Structure formats: structure tokens, C-alpha cells
Amino acid sequence: MAEVLKGKPVADAMKEELKQKVAALKGRGITPTLGIVRVGARPDDLFYEGGAKKTCDVVDMAYQVFEYPEDINQEDFEQAIVEVGNNKAINGILMFAPLPKHLDEKKIRNLIPVAKDVDCLTLGGAAKIFADDPTGFPPCTPAACMDMLHFYNIPIKGKRCVVLGRSLVVGKPVAMLLLREHGTVTLCHSRTLDLPGVCREAEILIAAVGRAKMVKANFVKPGQIVIDVGINEDPDNPGKYCGDVDFAEVEPIVEKITPVPAGVGSVTTAVLCKQTIMACELQNA
Numbered sequence: 001m002a003e004v005l006k007g008k009p010v011a012d013a014m015k016e017e018l019k020q021k022v023a024a025l026k027g028r029g030i031t032p033t034l035g036i037v038r039v040g041a042r043p044d045d046l047f048y049e050g051g052a053k054k055t056c057d058v059v060d061m062a063y064q065v066f067e068y069p070e071d072i073n074q075e076d077f078e079q080a081i082v083e084v085g086n087n088k089a090i091n092g093i094l095m096f097a098p099l100p101k102h103l104d105e106k107k108i109r110n111l112i113p114v115a116k117d118v119d120c121l122t123l124g125g126a127a128k129i130f131a132d133d134p135t136g137f138p139p140c141t142p143a144a145c146m147d148m149l150h151f152y153n154i155p156i157k158g159k160r161c162v163v164l165g166r167s168l169v170v171g172k173p174v175a176m177l178l179l180r181e182h183g184t185v186t187l188c189h190s191r192t193l194d195l196p197g198v199c200r201e202a203e204i205l206i207a208a209v210g211r212a213k214m215v216k217a218n219f220v221k222p223g224q225i226v227i228d229v230g231i232n233e234d235p236d237n238p239g240k241y242c243g244d245v246d247f248a249e250v251e252p253i254v255e256k257i258t259p260v261p262a263g264v265g266s267v268t269t270a271v272l273c274k275q276t277i278m279a280c281e282l283q284n285a
Contacts, residue, residue: 003256005227007144007266010151011055014270018059021277025284026060032280033062034118034273035090037081039103040070045096048269052094055269061277064090070100077103081111091283092118092137092276115283118275120173129176135282137275142174144267145206145227146181148258154204154225157182162202164188164195164215164244170208170229178204195219213246220250226257229264 025032034056038045049065056063066084068077084090093116099105114124120139128136137143149156161183165171175187188198190209199205199219205226207215212232220226230244243260251257258264 002226002251002254004251005148005152005256005258005263007148007258007263010144010148011267011270013151014147014267014274015055015058018061018270018273018277021281022060025277025280028284030280030284031062032091032277033064033089034276035084035087035093035116036063036065037068037084037093037095038065039068039072039077039096039099041067042096048096051269052272055273059273059277061273072103074103074108078108078111081108085111085113085116090116091280092116092272093121094119094272095121097121116279118272118279126168126173129173132176132180137279138173138177139169140268140271140275141170141208141229141264142177143271143275144264145170145174145229146177147267147271148227148264149204149225152256154256156204159183159203160186160201161204161206162186162188162199163206163208164199165206165208165210165229167208167210174206174208174229178206207244209244211244212242213244215245215250217246217249217253220254222253222255224254224256226250226254227264228258228260231260231265 036049053063093112109121110123112122114122117125118137120126120137125136129138161178163171163175166187166189175185178185192198196218200221205224208229212235226245228243228245232242234240234242241261
């Protein structure tokens, strides 16, 4: 039986530390503030927004929601993003994506000031992560993976790390973060030859491919640490969610594993607040 690495203890510890940082900033007359930009009212956006607001309240930082109609045109939305970016009261910006198809999302993302890009939406933000610049903010999910590893005292230096998935949202940035801490990283994907064999080589396996229960017993071996980033509809239990790892098959084999739900996902809003507070500190250094 593997040790199950739950996200709540990680998030709770982070929130306590963040409260102290917010108190120190408020002592200087500064209130760290997150700007939440949302077009329309998609249920998944509203769900994440609710979690972000709740975490802001817990750590005593502020937030402002900038909501726009789903049919907003390109010119008006560009102007709105520039205004939010220029708002000196806003220290970090979270913009929900994907945007409606009639909007040029790539252009709009890059209107966000890099100093306020706390979820790595801009090319400049991504460049900082790939250039190992500590003033850059990785996407919240890869950062949450690293916080999970740190909290549970899992060493990374010198370890064989396999990242399954190559997206800009998780796979590529988490590979960079592992390299930053001297992990030996293999980045693979659904077209990798002998994918189960490559994954079995890992001491730390991070599954972020976006396919429900893709990682089966033949992908793992005893002694591994498995971090499951996936969040998918469970094909075997309609209305419920599962990860990229088939937990029932993999958990009896490996040493440690994160569950879905209640794993990495429950740390992401704490990371969002952490990075907004860091941005605030940098802006007021």
C-alpha cells in the first residue's frame, strides 16, 4: 500500500505562511491584490474563481473580479486588459482561458504585464521560467507539484524524473522546475516509443497527459513517487473525476502517490495567492 500524498496539508501549511507575509505587507501599508479576469460565466471558471476568492479571504489578501460579456469584441477586450494591467492596485492577474473563439487569445495574453503574470500566460513569463529567472512565475499547477514534493520531503537532486505530457501548461514548465532542482528529467508523451518502459525508469513520475487512467500497472515499479496532475471525467463512474493514473492498479505497487481529487489540484489556489504575494513584494521592493 502506497503512502497517499494529499494536497490539503500542503495548502494549509502554505496558507499559514502566506498570512504572515500578508500581515508584513499590510504593516507597510500595502495590500496584495489579485485581479481575476473572466469572459462569460463558464461553470469551471466560476468553480476555480470561487476557490481562489476563498483562499484570498483565508490569507487576508484582496481580489477584484473583472467580468466581461461573452460577446465582447477584440478591441474592447484588449483595452480592458491594458487597463487592468495598468491598475496599480492589482499585483497579479489571473485570466481564465480558453477565451471565446472570436478573440485572439495569443495577442490578448501578451498584453498582461510580465511582472503581474502570476499564472504564466505570457511569452515573457514563460521565457523567465525557461531561462531560470526566479522573478518569473510558473503556471500554478507545475508549481503545486513542486510544493507537494517539498512538503513531503521528497528529494529531487540527482533523481530520475519522468514527466508524461509536454503541454505548456504543465509538462514543459514542470520539467524546467525539476531541472532547476537538479533532477535528471525525461520529457515524454503519447507517441514516445515503449512509453510504459520509459515511465518505469522513473524515481519520480509526473503524469500530466490529460487521458483518464492512462498510467496502468505496467507503467510503474516499486519505490516510485507518482504525482498525478490529471483531472478527467471518470469513464467508469459517470459524474465523478479521476486522474491520468489508474489509482486502483498503481497504488498497490508504488511507494507514494497523489490522489485525484484531493491531490495536486487542491494546492493550486494557494500557489496562485503565493505568487501574487511574491509579485507584490517584487513590485514594492
